Amino acid sequence: MKSKGNKGKNGKLRGLKFTLILIVALGLYFSISSADYNFLNKLNETGDYITAIKRFMKHKTNETSLPGKVIKVMDGDTVVIFSHFSTKPFKCRLYGIDSPEVGKNRVIGQKYANMAYEELKGMLLSYDVSVTLTGEKTYDRQVCILKKGNMDVNLEMIKRGYAWAYVHYLDEPYKSIYIGAQDKAKSEKLGIWSLSSPEAPWDFRKRLHDTTSKG
Numbered sequence: 719m720k721s722k723g724n725k726g727k728n729g730k731l732r733g734l735k736f737t738l739i740l741i742v743a744l745g746l747y748f749s750i751s752s753a754d755y756n757f758l759n760k761l762n763e764t765g766d767y768i769t770a771i772k773r774f775m776k777h778k779t780n781e782t783s784l785p786g787k788v789i790k791v792m793d794g795d796t797v798v799i800f801s802h803f804s805t806k807p808f809k810c811r812l813y814g815i816d817s818p819e820v821g822k823n824r825v826i827g828q829k830y831a832n833m834a835y836e837e838l839k840g841m842l843l844s845y846d847v848s849v850t851l852t853g854e855k856t857y858d859r860q861v862c863i864l865k866k867g868n869m870d871v872n873l874e875m876i877k878r879g880y881a882w883a884y885v886h887y888l889d890e891p892y893k894s895i896y897i898g899a900q901d902k903a904k905s906e907k908l909g910i911w912s913l914s915s916p917e918a919p920w921d922f923r924k925r926l927h928d929t930t931s932k933g
Contacts, residue, residue, distance in 0.1 A: 786848075791835065794835050798810070799849055814863075815876055817875065819923065
């Protein structure tokens, strides 16, 4: 049986190991000082490495963006990101948009769900992106704004008619920009807006939930 002292020592070693790895990675982008080292050590005590990364980035640049690569596309608004600033890949839910729900658990998905998935996959899979972490989480997914070069990917999915502006969760300046893009896609009958009466994903989920509850 390991003693409490050994457990504490092992925990400190793991924290130190992570700090060193993180410093090497961040050192490619920043000049790391001894004060930064101490700052990272304090952050790492929580074991929440994504939060540690976000806070460090804000500490250094007043931003919470980091470079990453899209290694998997889950659906029209969720991807998996690998970044050298993280110890493992993490799921990223695109901020401010909601794409048609894909089918799962024997439930038929919405129209255009697969097309939205394919559109995002073609746009992002295996590409480098800039990930802006909003600080929010939903179902163990980081809520993010992705940029591929100068392109706001979240906005682009709305522009192409493969996602709704998720108004309930949008703040300015994104709210007016995303709604404006949605209105334009509607007027041009792009993607989901080519349907006579497209059902918003949040209404689809609510209807499905209500039906399941009654059953």
